[in-house]
Amino acid sequence: MSFLSSASPKLAPWKVLLVDDEPDIHDITKLTLTRFRLDGRALSFVHAYSGAEAKQVLARESDIALVFLDVVMEKEDSGLEVARWMREDLDNQFTRIVLRTGQPGQAPEERVIVNYDINDYKEKTELDRTKLFTTTFAALRAYRDIMKVEEARRAQLNYREGLERVIAASAHIFQQRNLKDFAGGLLQQVVALLRLENSMLLRLRGATAISGENDYEILAQIGDDDATMLSADVLAQLDAAKSNKISRLQGDTYIGYFPNSSGKASLLVLKGVDEISEIDAKLLEVFCSGVAIAFDNILLTQEITDTQAELILRLGDVVESRSNEAGNHVRRMSEICHLLACAAGMPDDAAAVLRHAAPMHDIGKIATPDAVLLKPGKLDAAEWEIMKQHPSVGLSILDGSQRPILKAAAVIAHQHHEKFDGSGYPQGLKGHDIHLYARIVAVADVFDALMHKRCYKEAWPIDRVVAHLREVSGHHLDPVYVELLCQNIDQALAINERFPD
Amino acid sequence: MSFLSSASPKLAPWKVLLVDDEPDIHDITKLTLTRFRLDGRALSFVHAYSGAEAKQVLARESDIALVFLDVVMEKEDSGLEVARWMREDLDNQFTRIVLRTGQPGQAPEERVIVNYDINDYKEKTELDRTKLFTTTFAALRAYRDIMKVEEARRAQLNYREGLERVIAASAHIFQQRNLKDFAGGLLQQVVALLRLENSMLLRLRGATAISGENDYEILAQIGDDDATMLSADVLAQLDAAKSNKISRLQGDTYIGYFPNSSGKASLLVLKGVDEISEIDAKLLEVFCSGVAIAFDNILLTQEITDTQAELILRLGDVVESRSNEAGNHVRRMSEICHLLACAAGMPDDAAAVLRHAAPMHDIGKIATPDAVLLKPGKLDAAEWEIMKQHPSVGLSILDGSQRPILKAAAVIAHQHHEKFDGSGYPQGLKGHDIHLYARIVAVADVFDALMHKRCYKEAWPIDRVVAHLREVSGHHLDPVYVELLCQNIDQALAINERFPD
CATH class of the missing domain: 3.40.50.2300 (Response regulator)
Structure with a gap:
């Protein structure tokens, strides 16, 4: 023609x-x-x-x-x-x-x-x-x-095998339990599935009037550096996806838009998509619809976990506030305990439980009468006996739960005033009879008390704090964790700076 | 031959x-x-x-x-x-x-x-x-x-379409957020996928020495009644799956065994599996491996949610314990608020937030001095002023969070002593200017105080409680929720029986 x-x-x-x-x-x-x-x-x-x-x-x-x-x-x-x-x-x-x-x-x-x-x-x-x-x-x-x-048979076979890869990749994605692992795993699977080596997962930051790079928080990235991946071109496509709320393939770039129930959308950028086959494009679609669900689930879990962490911190705050101690004590305790646990090579799960449980260590003080808790001067023998009841009261408040975090909190509340040489209270436990969590909390608690001003003392300089910790190591405190704290003192000080009194 | x-x-x-x-x-x-x-x-x-x-x-x-x-x-x-x-x-x-x-x-x-x-x-x-x-x-x-x-092409096509159905079914499964919806949705999908109309999802109860029907908690069921589904035959297969920890097809019955990280396995029973094709059997396998992941996720989310709920209740307990009020007050409040919210047709999500937030209503009392909080007789004017600070203190403790539960708890803590006619404190809000949650909590709080013995009063009989509620309806309390409580008084009394003082 x-x-x-x-x-x-x-x-x-x-x-x-x-x-x-x-x-x-x-x-x-x-x-x-x-x-x-x-x-x-x-x-x-x-x-x-x-x-x-x-x-x-x-x-x-x-x-x-x-x-x-x-x-x-x-x-x-x-x-x-x-x-x-x-x-x-x-x-x-x-x-x-x-x-x-x-x-x-x-x-x-x-x-x-x-x-x-x-x-x-x-x-x-x-x-x-x-x-x-x-x-x-x-x-x-x-x-x-x-x-x-x-050829039609082979195409079906290819597509079927593709779907099997999608199912395997999705299974991997759905097993991720936190946003970081999810984001990393997602890109890994995209590479495995489509051999796309330039990809990036972003999350929209909170609503903002200014448009631009700062709108997006990069969760994970494979391939190109930021400069290329977040070119003016890609940014324009991201903005379009954001306002139109749809996924789209334009030129060689696929922008996946995943809204979620909490209102914070996420975006997947894949470059080099023009070279993938029609079947792969369809598989990508199937995969991405699963990703959207997994992402939503992850954010929900994250929301609940974050709420839980915040609740515990506020609970800790409430207790501390009665003793007129400044608010960030429990946050610092939580982070320093986590630092020591990680430094000691504790598994992630166990370290996370400690981090969440530590802020509740003084919960028993809730029952300590004002007359004792708020007394400006030194306590007399009778008052001291009342004060020393707070670990047992803490245990009674938290006891009997099946939840790992509450079980940990109970043992910490009960044992955080035990001393390594057996001279502590209420049980006079010694060495490794004291629960690992309680030994770590004791180190963090002493460190925090020394580093900060209290009604009965000024803040000490760091050298004096370290010297004192070394002095009581093996007596009051477990020497292993004192040593780990000294080795990681810079990170501990950074935590103190993040959460000042 | x-x-x-x-x-x-x-x-x-x-x-x-x-x-x-x-x-x-x-x-x-x-x-x-x-x-x-x-x-x-x-x-x-x-x-x-x-x-x-x-x-x-x-x-x-x-x-x-x-x-x-x-x-x-x-x-x-x-x-x-x-x-x-x-x-x-x-x-x-x-x-x-x-x-x-x-x-x-x-x-x-x-x-x-x-x-x-x-x-x-x-x-x-x-x-x-x-x-x-x-x-x-x-x-x-x-x-x-x-x-x-x-024919090979058609077989691939069939298998491919089967995988697409598996993916769709799995997507449905992964979107379920609680165990009940998950269990129901799972069986629905099994029926859609394999046209197996006799199926059941069970969960192992906690470890027990006695073997038998009581080992298993039925989460969902379609088709046959218990009698047939839990026949001696099926029970034997369940026990075998439980001890061997593997899924297995025997005769016409498929037993899926899904272990999970919390150690509580679940079991899927499918009857009539002998009539399904080889392809369907393979699809079932693919589907079930996804189900195992989804199930694990659901249980994890459930664990975190349950921990959160327990934490809040214990926090509420701690506060109440200072006022010498008996422990179950916050549990009853939580359930009665939830009852009223559901009766009013509140969406599930919002009702769940109220249920979780209500136990924190009195959190501000943590800062009320012993001398006021624990005073046996009537408070004088100055003491009363101090007592009346607890809603504002509660707000300051919970304020500023982005978490729905904490936001709800903050407004409840702040407004639960407001009265419908504007005569309450601390702000003197009136009618619908008082947050819905706070109006519901006020009804539940008054109901609970009247129904139970306090240091300043005896428990009232139910007739007198209802009469009093009707009397203060429109003055102290929102008439809508007073009416709903009276209409559902049997359920409210059942809650009181479940959680006695």
């Missing part, structure tokens, strides 16, 4: 293997089929002059559409052996086989077609120009038809 | 359609091919005597393997039209077409094979016994080969 169509790229020819020990047969077949076309595609010929040679060619070239196969060559049944070998040993079910024989007596048509998985049988004398043409046409058409179905 | 093999069921024959306007051709073809077999399968013939009739047969019977098609019938090109119609209009690409013509001049071989999507072309004179046999053999073999690939 147009001038341009004649300039369309030349279609790949159908590959035809001619197997015959007579060179003349090769020449005449080639000549006869010179002008042959099926679906606009011509023929290209591969030649073999013996059964052995034919096997070599067939083993090497998997895209042969049709074989014209002579029967009698180096042996009387060489061609039949090639046919058998193709189907049985090479497991080639698709190449069409047309047997051509000059001595039909050697291979009677009916016997051959029943015993060998061939597609047509011709005596050489039968094959005039027209018959050769129509035989070739029918055979190639059959090859085309079966390959079309085979 | 065995006597039995000769008794194997007769294989379905290949269906061949003969289209020719000469009845003799039908007869001779049939006769010639009487003893034909391919892969042990004979032929069955369908007959048509015109192009129009051939179309009718082809439209009706989709499993015709081969058509012998005459060219000249009611029209000179009737056979060619049937061939065109089959491929283009009927969209039948698989049935093999062998054109048979008595007048090759009407349809020259080369032109016909190029222009029509047929598989072989024979002049009737060519078709001796042998040729007819080999032509049929080659055509049916080609049909068999293409159908084999086509």
